Amino acid sequence: MFKLFKYWKESLLGSLFCVLSICGFAQEKKWHNILQENALEGRVSAIKAEDGYARLPLSLKNEVREPVWNLGQDAAGVYVDFKTNASSIVVKYKVNGGLNMPHMPSTGVSGLDLYAKSSNSNQWNWITGNYSFKDTISYTFQNYVTEPNSTYRLYLPLYNSVEWMELGIGENDQLEFLHQKTKPIIVYGTSIAQGACASRPGLGWTNWMGRNFDEEVVNLAFSGNGRLEQPILDLIKKEDASVFILDCVPNLGITAERTEEKLIGLIVNAVKTIRSEHPITPIVIAAHSSSQVPGVLNKKNTDGYNLSSAIAEKTVKELQNNGDKNLYWLTSKEIGLDNSSTVDYAHPNDLGMEKIAAAYTRLLQKIIK
Structure with missing residues (x-):
């Protein structure tokens, strides 16, 4: 009986330690609000902060047909460019529509994608992430190897509108959002x-x-x-x-x-x-x-x-x-x-x-x- 009690005690303490470790990991993250920090790329110049993550400005709402307006809220082609020294990147966000379609998976409809390229190369390489599709969707990118001063590109969902999104890195890590100054x-x-x-x-x-x-x-x-x-x-x-x-x-x-x-x-x-x-x-x-x-x-x-x-x-x-x-x-x-x-x-x-x-x-x- 004593051995059984000792086993359950050790298991409980071990589980508690894991929970505290996970909570600690979450608390150690420094979160960046992508919209508030004006980090979004891939949108027309008429877009303003009040337009959220959409691709069409509010000024067009009464000018276009309803299906066009609704689809214009999807984040297709919208992306974020940044530099960071973080060894782990977590993105959490919420979408407003269904996660998938009969002919298209959740990873395409509602998911994210992360690429990186070094400063002396034009080759973009893919970083796979661990994802969880729940009420709040999360992607965790870790165990990747990139060159110092690499540029990262995070693509937003193709067929869903984003309600909010945050990007988390370690408290002591640095992050700089980038913007392309080119003719689109x-x-x-x-x-x-x-x-x-x-x-x-x-x-x-x-x-x-x-x-x-x-x-x-x-x-x-x-x-x-x-x-x-x-x-x-x-x-x-x-x-x-x-x-x-x-x-x-x-x-x-x-x-x-x-x-x-x-x-x-x-x-x-x-x-x-x-x-x-x-x-x-x-x-x-x-x-x-x-x-x-x-x-x-x-x-x-x-x-x-x-x-x-x-x-x-x-x-x-x-x-x-x-x-x-x-x-x-x-x-x-x-x-x-x-x-x-x-x-x-x-x-x-x-x-x-x-x-x-x-x-x-x-x-x-x-x-x-």
Whole structure:
């Protein structure tokens, strides 16, 4: 009986010690409020502190359709750059929507992603984290080896809005948030550009592509609602961008309401709107990434993707022939998806995201001055 009591006593003390150690670890963290410290990158210049973690400014709430506004609260493409000497980084935060979707995991919809690169390299390397998806989500990054003076990049969730977020490091560690002073790459697109269906945020194609450039990348993609609408065009034309990417064809299929003539008109108006403020800044318009994909037998989908892409390509070439020498067309062949590149023949998996990012990288490296 005495031995049993002694065993339980020692177990209880051991458990208590572990709890106190964990609490002590939490108490030893120095927490930084990412929003209050103005650390967020990847958003248009019109964003203000009161806009929270959103991608659209409050001034647009009554100007855009409700689905666009709601999707604009998602943090797709938003990121934080910083330097630190910390050997352990903890991020805790709360999101406002569902953690996942049937075709996309929690790590992509609601998760984070951390990368780092040394000061003498352009290579971004990944740091995996231990995560917990509860009411408060947490990621712990530790046991990593980085060079002194490395730059870290933390990507926020692709398909969820963030209510609050804090980044914790040791009490004696240092942290400096960084900001890119470059002309941004502006992306206006659909669910594909928003990040569906990457398994984690760093693999969304706009984020993946962004690691190949010094320019900040601004993601204005809205799932099912990238339709070249005037309020968004008026927002992006105010940006002093290095290039404008209009990847909206996947949401511009031909229907009874959206005729071929209307699609042509949308494209012409989008280019005209941007050109009113930026007469020579490069504009890229892309085909549906899943048009003309070999080895897929769903004829109705294929025909629809091919039709809208063909109309868009013809329109772009006419604008080019009329004198716009800084307007570019990205073909689906250049993107190069195959029948292993998507989740559902529209939304890329990680392999498809890599192909799209690579295609844009090749083109932008030629046209960004």
